[in-house]
Amino acid sequence: FLNTSSSPSAVTDKDGFFCTGEIAVTDYVLIIGHPEENYEIFAGEDSKAKVWSPIAGKVLDLGEIVTALVPNP
Secondary structure, three states: OOOOOOOOOOOOOOOOOOOOOOOOOOOEOOEEEOOOOOEEEOEOOOOOEOOEOOOOOOOOOOOOOOOOOOOOO
16 A cells, blocks of 8 residues: 555656655655656566665665656656
8 A cells, every 4th residue: 555645755856866854664665656647666676566674864775776667748
């Protein structure tokens, strides 16, 4: 279940970098695009949703994210 009203979100800059404020310590998946329109859930090598688990007080670096999703004009 995706709760778009309380899920952290961010928009990339011109180079594709993004940052969001502090987030709750819980498990997260990355949704690329608009979750109510055109989106994909970022998957790991096993084709299952990749799950990230942040640690309190630490920066969570997602690494390089590659998508085939074409943005809406």
